[in-house]
Amino acid sequence: MTTLKSKLQADLNAAIKGRDELRSSTLRLTLAAIQKEEVAGKEKRELSEDEVQKVISKEAKKRREAADAFAQGGRAESAEREKAEGVILAEYLPKQLSDDELRQIVAQAVEEARSAGAEGPRAMGQVMKIVNPKVAGLAEGGRVAAVVKQLLAG
Numbered sequence: 001m002t003t004l005k006s007k008l009q010a011d012l013n014a015a016i017k018g019r020d021e022l023r024s025s026t027l028r029l030t031l032a033a034i035q036k037e038e039v040a041g042k043e044k045r046e047l048s049e050d051e052v053q054k055v056i057s058k059e060a061k062k063r064r065e066a067a068d069a070f071a072q073g074g075r076a077e078s079a080e081r082e083k084a085e086g087v088i089l090a091e092y093l094p095k096q097l098s099d100d101e102l103r104q105i106v107a108q109a110v111e112e113a114r115s116a117g118a119e120g121p122r123a124m125g126q127v128m129k130i131v132n133p134k135v136a137g138l139a140e141g142g143r144v145a146a147v148v149k150q151l152l153a154g
Contacts, residue, residue: 004052004092005034026085030059030092053093053137060089061140097139099147105134106147124148 008027015024034055038047047055063086070079097105109130113123127148135144 026088033059056092060086102139110151
């Protein structure tokens, strides 16, 4: 049985042997974040696959935000490195929903909320409660919220 964490560790070893500096540094930081999460709290514990996946997605999000910040600051080289690290981390995450798939799931949730009596922009909370469990890990929260707002407004 191979777990996501052991796959990361094996890929890190392969990257070190292959002298792939970008991949090895990215995987090292990710494994460090996982280990930090494991020792957080009162006692050390082993993270589940879902929790490891959440840590990886959090790390990927940090890379995207850093790349945007570097790009706005005129540091293209640093922005490119952050984007490359994000691409490496994306390999370990489930495939994200396409815009069409996301729009379809949100449209169903909007109809469900409307049938329960929720109308207009105030229904956003109810729609998000319906959508979030369905798209957990498959779409970023900001993307989901934008589609919900768009469908509720129009």
